[in-house]
Amino acid sequence: MAVLVFAEHDGKVLSEAVAKTVTAATQMGGPVHVLISGTGAGDVAGEAAAIAGVEKVLTAEDAGYDHALAEPLGDLIVGLAGDYDHIVLAASTTGKNVGPRVAALLDVMIVADIIGVESADTFVRPIYAGNAIQTVKSSDAKKVVTVRTTAFEAAGEQAAVGIESHGATAAGGLSEWLDDRFAQSERPELTSARIVVSGGRALGSADNFKLVEQLADKLGAAIGASRAAVDAGYAPNDWQVGQTGKIVAPDLYIAVGISGAIQHLAGMTGSKVIVAIDKDEEAPIFKVADYGLVADLFEAVPALIEALDD
Amino acid sequence: MKIVVPVKRVIDFNVRVRVKPDQTGVEFANVKMSMNPFDEIAVEEAVRLKEAGKADEVIAVSVGVKKAEDTLRTALAMGADKAILIEATDDVETDIEPLAVAKLLKAVVEAEDAGLVICGKQAIDNDVNGTGQMLAALLGWSQGTFANTLKVEDGKAEVTREVDGGLQIVSVKLPAVITTDLRLNEPRYASLPNIMKAKKKPLEVKSASDFGVDVTPRLSVVSVNEPPARKAGVIVGSPAELADKLKNEAGVL
Ligand SMILES: Cc1cc2nc3c(=O)[nH]c(=O)nc-3n(C[C@H](O)[C@H](O)[C@H](O)COP(=O)(O)OP(=O)(O)OC[C@H]3O[C@@H](n4cnc5c(N)ncnc54)[C@H](O)[C@@H]3O)c2cc1C
Numbered sequence: 001m002a003v004l005v006f007a008e009h010d011g012k013v014l015s016e017a018v019a020k021t022v023t024a025a026t027q028m029g030g031p032v033h034v035l036i037s038g039t040g041a042g043d044v045a046g047e048a049a050a051i052a053g054v055e056k057v058l059t060a061e062d063a064g065y066d067h068a069l070a071e072p073l074g075d076l077i078v079g080l081a082g083d084y085d086h087i088v089l090a091a092s093t094t095g096k097n098v099g100p101r102v103a104a105l106l107d108v109m110i111v112a113d114i115i116g117v118e119s120a121d122t123f124v125r126p127i128y129a130g131n132a133i134q135t136v137k138s139s140d141a142k143k144v145v146t147v148r149t150t151a152f153e154a155a156g157e158q159a160a161v162g163i164e165s166h167g168a169t170a171a172g173g174l175s176e177w178l179d180d181r182f183a184q185s186e187r188p189e190l191t192s193a194r195i196v197v198s199g200g201r202a203l204g205s206a207d208n209f210k211l212v213e214q215l216a217d218k219l220g221a222a223i224g225a226s227r228a229a230v231d232a233g234y235a236p237n238d239w240q241v242g243q244t245g246k247i248v249a250p251d252l253y254i255a256v257g258i259s260g261a262i263q264h265l266a267g268m269t270g271s272k273v274i275v276a277i278d279k280d281e282e283a284p285i286f287k288v289a290d291y292g293l294v295a296d297l298f299e300a301v302p303a304l305i306e307a308l309d310d
Numbered sequence: 311m312k313i314v315v316p317v318k319r320v321i322d323f324n325v326r327v328r329v330k331p332d333q334t335g336v337e338f339a340n341v342k343m344s345m346n347p348f349d350e351i352a353v354e355e356a357v358r359l360k361e362a363g364k365a366d367e368v369i370a371v372s373v374g375v376k377k378a379e380d381t382l383r384t385a386l387a388m389g390a391d392k393a394i395l396i397e398a399t400d401d402v403e404t405d406i407e408p409l410a411v412a413k414l415l416k417a418v419v420e421a422e423d424a425g426l427v428i429c430g431k432q433a434i435d436n437d438v439n440g441t442g443q444m445l446a447a448l449l450g451w452s453q454g455t456f457a458n459t460l461k462v463e464d465g466k467a468e469v470t471r472e473v474d475g476g477l478q479i480v481s482v483k484l485p486a487v488i489t490t491d492l493r494l495n496e497p498r499y500a501s502l503p504n505i506m507k508a509k510k511k512p513l514e515v516k517s518a519s520d521f522g523v524d525v526t527p528r529l530s531v532v533s534v535n536e537p538p539a540r541k542a543g544v545i546v547g548s549p550a551e552l553a554d555k556l557k558n559e560a561g562v563l
């Protein structure tokens with residue numbers, strides 16, 4: 001039977017995670033249908049229709065699905081679930097919010113944060129902050145799966161397939177959206193950026209954290225942070241990289257003044273090349289770094305910015 | 311209003327977890343166990359709500375082995391009023407799946423007529439991040455996940471959520487399930503007098519079958535493996551050398 005992929009978007013563009021989620025979905029079976037909900041669903045549906053492997057796009061344009069509130073969205077997906085063997089979401093904060101709700105309503109276990117598909121019912125997922133990799137087989141009739149998108153390549157393009165509008169309307173009442181506090185940024189999105197520069201507690205203040213931003217801007221990179229830096233208010237919560245923050249796997253990850261606690265490593269050891277700048281040569285970050293620089297960051301980072309110019 | 315706080319006993323976050331050579335799981339022998347850190351945050355938040363007069367009773371619940379009593383005593387020492395242990399297995403290595411945990415919690419919530427549940431957002435052992443959402447679904451309640459700030463008002467709660475784009479503020483109708491993120495609060499340490507007092511607080515022991523819930527897992531573990539190791543890197547001598555390596559050797563710039 002078919003696979004349903006839930007697609008996130010901001011009303012204007014489809015999330016970059018969708019094409020990667022479709023890749024994982026294709027490996028579970030097929031055909032793949034994509035569900036897009038909320039205001040603007042129709043406008044971005046064309047983008048989804050052109051992702052290779054997609055057979056059909058469903059749109060549910062009702063404004064009650066805006067902001068991806070879990071309660072109405074859960075009902076929408078459960079309403080469609082009869083036609084599908086697999087329901088697949090990105091392991092984003094939206095997917096993590098909605099996926100388990102859908103699973104419980106269908107009386108099935110959630111298969112969370114997979115990094116591999118072995119077969120239609122067997123999946124690979126990291127546990128214990130990535131210190132162990134578990135292969136699990138689901139005995140449930142339907143599988144609800146969230147996908148760690150950094151582990152899958154984006155699907156290519158195809159001639160657009162058909163788009164169908166699904167007339168569902170959201171039942172409100174349980175929860176209500178009040179506000180989003182999203183910083184606008186010209187920088188690439190953290191989880192899909194090619195280069196990430198992250199700063200840790202060593203930066204010492206929000207003002208000093210600008211040094212990390214300067215290096216990031218020099219490289220056209222996204223910015224990340226350790227939990228310690230976020231807790232201390234040097235960086236916003238959505239920059240946290242790690243087991244309980246965002247998982248990144250860029251071509252280049254530069255850790256500045258981050259010791260390399262396992263919870264941090266869980267979020268970035270999938271990177272191709274890792275650079276660590278830390279003044280303590282014993283810092284565990286050096287154990288995973290391809291290039292380590294033992295130095296005071298307040299001297300090393302400005303010098304690196306300059307050296308990159310030459 | 312009663313608040314139910316599910317607390318899970320997990321391998322301490324400071325322990326470097328090792329995969330067993332036979333690939334059936336991870337090593338539990340002689341490993342330090344603690345309360346899941348997100349659940350400490352949940353207990354703290356519930357106790358603060360009680361201290362602020364917004365709740366009457368805080369009930370900590372744990373599903374697992376008999377030893378989870380220790381975790382419940384910690385919750386009681388932090389200020390929970392009573393605890394319920396649901397013994398669902400006698401093997402520390404058998405983890406009860408979130409779906410089954412959610413079904414058991416639903417039974418407790420209904421029996422206690424609770425008005426709010428505060429869970430951790432994820433248990434740091436299995437990293438599923440699902441129990442709270444599943445419980446909300448089974449109860450037909452609203453959910454406020456990954457809470458960074460929680461304001462409980464008349465019949466509703468305002469939740470500031472940590473989401474991928476930044477912060478999202480929602481108002482959820484009570485009763486509701488809230489899950490905690492790291493920055494919701496800084497949990498207190500239990501003081502010695504409170505640890506002593508906690509020994510006298512009520513702790514009920516039940517079994518999964520008392521609730522008629524089938525905890526048979528839906529997922530079976532095929533294997534547990536070591537993650538691929540990264541090869542050792544090099545220490546460079548200067549920022550200039552680093553820039554040179556990145557440009558000319560690493561092939562990433
Ligand atoms: C439940 C839980 C979840 C967690 N989740 C996450 C997570 O998702 N992500 C995460 O990152 N952490 C997480 N943590 C926290 C983690 O355990 C560490 O505490 C945190 O990563 C440490 O951050 P840090 O490396 O910036 O700080 P520190 O460990 O304090 O390291 C700072 C480093 O900077 C170096 N330094 C100091 N001054 C200088 C200087 N002038 N120049 C160069 N180097 C300098 C020091 O030598 C040190 O190595 C979690 C913890 C728990 C309990």
Ligand SMILES: Cc1cc2nc3c(=O)[nH]c(=O)nc-3n(C[C@H](O)[C@H](O)[C@H](O)COP(=O)(O)OP(=O)(O)OC[C@H]3O[C@@H](n4cnc5c(N)ncnc54)[C@H](O)[C@@H]3O)c2cc1C
Nearest residue numbers: 316317335373407430432433436437438439440441527529
């Ligand atoms: C046969 C079998 C063997 C398995 N063996 C292993 C194994 O050896 N190692 C392994 O890592 N996994 C094993 N698993 C996988 C495991 O069952 C699930 O992946 C796991 O239960 C996910 O839960 P979580 O704690 O990550 O939940 P989350 O949803 O991340 O937990 C979120 C919150 O829910 C609450 N909560 C969750 N569980 C409880 C609880 N028990 N009591 C009270 N509150 C709770 C807490 O507030 C917690 O913060 C096994 C599964 C099966 C079927």
